[in-house]
Amino acid sequence: MAFEIALTGLNAASAELSVIGNNIANAGTTGFKQSRPEFADIFAVSNLGTTASGIGQGVRLSGVAQQFTQGNITFTDNPLDLAISGEGFFRLSDNGAITYTRAGAFRLDNRGFVVNGQGQRLTAFQADSAGNITGALGDLQISTANIPPQATSQLDALLNLDANATVFGAGAPAFNHNDPTTFNHATSTTVYDTLGNPLLATMYFRKVGANSWQMHTWVTQPDGTEVELVPAGGSPGSPATLTFDNTGRLTATSPAGSLALSVDYDPATLTTGGAPLDMDIVLSGTTQFGADFAVSSLSQDGFATGRLTSIDIEDNGIVFARFSNGQSSVLGQVALATFANPQGLRPVGDTAWAESFASGPPLVAAPGSGTLGLIQSGALEESNVEISEQLVRLITAQRNFQANAQVVTTADQVTQAILNIR
Numbered sequence: 001m002a003f004e005i006a007l008t009g010l011n012a013a014s015a016e017l018s019v020i021g022n023n024i025a026n027a028g029t030t031g032f033k034q035s036r037p038e039f040a041d042i043f044a045v046s047n048l049g050t051t052a053s054g055i056g057q058g059v060r061l062s063g064v065a066q067q068f069t070q071g072n073i074t075f076t077d078n079p080l081d082l083a084i085s086g087e088g089f090f091r092l093s094d095n096g097a098i099t100y101t102r103a104g105a106f107r108l109d110n111r112g113f114v115v116n117g118q119g120q121r122l123t124a125f126q127a128d129s130a131g132n133i134t135g136a137l138g139d140l141q142i143s144t145a146n147i148p149p150q151a152t153s154q155l156d157a158l159l160n161l162d163a164n165a166t167v168f169g170a171g172a173p174a175f176n177h178n179d180p181t182t183f184n185h186a187t188s189t190t191v192y193d194t195l196g197n198p199l200l201a202t203m204y205f206r207k208v209g210a211n212s213w214q215m216h217t218w219v220t221q222p223d224g225t226e227v228e229l230v231p232a233g234g235s236p237g238s239p240a241t242l243t244f245d246n247t248g249r250l251t252a253t254s255p256a257g258s259l260a261l262s263v264d265y266d267p268a269t270l271t272t273g274g275a276p277l278d279m280d281i282v283l284s285g286t287t288q289f290g291a292d293f294a295v296s297s298l299s300q301d302g303f304a305t306g307r308l309t310s311i312d313i314e315d316n317g318i319v320f321a322r323f324s325n326g327q328s329s330v331l332g333q334v335a336l337a338t339f340a341n342p343q344g345l346r347p348v349g350d351t352a353w354a355e356s357f358a359s360g361p362p363l364v365a366a367p368g369s370g371t372l373g374l375i376q377s378g379a380l381e382e383s384n385v386e387i388s389e390q391l392v393r394l395i396t397a398q399r400n401f402q403a404n405a406q407v408v409t410t411a412d413q414v415t416q417a418i419l420n421i422r
Contacts, residue, residue, distance in 0.1 A: 008058030031103030086373020149196025152302030
């Protein structure tokens with residue numbers, strides 16, 4: 001009997017040494033979660049049950065439990081290195097097979113998919129063409145193609161025109177954009193045609209009466225040629241008009257555009273090869289105060305073509321692509337999964353787990369929602385193995401093994417003594 005009991009102790013100590021050895025071996029494995037052996041005693045049971053004087057039959061390994069405590073987070077220079085601060089798992093897809101991991105060392109494959117070292121794809125909530133996150137899950141893909149240009153359709157100008165500026169009344173020289181003595185103020189900004197060519201749009205302001213101004217707009221093309229923007233329904237050389245009230249507020253523009261206090265222009269033919277420039281100028285908020293001419297802001301909605309320069313991932317999992325033209329687009333939102341019983345997950349290797357009956361089904365949601373943690377980009381979660389703790393446990397397991405081996409030796413000595421009785 002003692003031999004069999006000691007053998008169960010040796011097997012248990014050996015199993016504990018194996019678990020500890022695996023923990024120590026993976027102390028440097030990204031996203032690794034240490035295991036803990038759990039033991040239960042064996043008791044002799046008959047059809048009549050157990051007795052108070054019964055002797056135990058030894059010990060057995062009842063299970064190996066994963067310890068999903070948070071590992072330390074270290075920072076890297078790779079924006080696709082992701083760490084979860086808090087609960088949750090990354091969801092990986094491999095030809096339809098779904099696994100879960102805490103190891104966030106990702107990269108791009110040759111098709112632009114975000115993958116780990118085993119080629120498994122990171123899944124995310126997809127974004128539509130407008131950058132809105134949908135509820136559809138799919139493989140996260142980052143296109144490295146240039147984004148197409150967008151022609152300017154609206155220029156917003158917030159200005160102050162000097163109320164004390166000289167009035168060009170009857171008999172004043174006609175406006176000439178090349179002669180600064182024929183206008184009061186001018187300001188320029190870059191706009192774009194349909195091919196992404198930069199054009200210099202210059203607005204010239206000429207005071208023609210109390211609270212009344214004219215605005216002429218010219219566009220300089222890359223080859224140096226200039227094109228006049230003609231107000232809708234007007235003829236070449238005709239200006240747009242701006243009217244202010246006696247408090248200096250802009251009250252009317254002519255010809256009025258579709259937006260409040262805007263000027264509508266006829267499409268202007270260009271020599272760049274792009275489509276005619278069809279642009280409105282919005283002057284809402286522009287004033288005429290007794291102060292120097294000032295430009296508070298000039299903005300427009302066009303841009304040149306752009307190449308991908310960087311990827312940014314926010315703590316809520318939103319993935320942004322940044323382009324050389326200053327534009328950005330939302331590509332998706334990293335999905336995280338959580339389980340009612342994470343310790344019930346089935347280990348499948350490569351620091352990954354699969355759903356099981358014991359774990360329950362996954363709840364997939366955005367980072368930061370519910371009990372899910374947040375994403376840290378440019379960071380990795382280290383193994384949660386504490387070496388000093390494992391070494392102490394290693395010594396304890398070794399002592400247990402030696403003690404059970406001593407039981408075998410002692411039982412052998414007793415047996416020999418019995419055999420030597422004559």
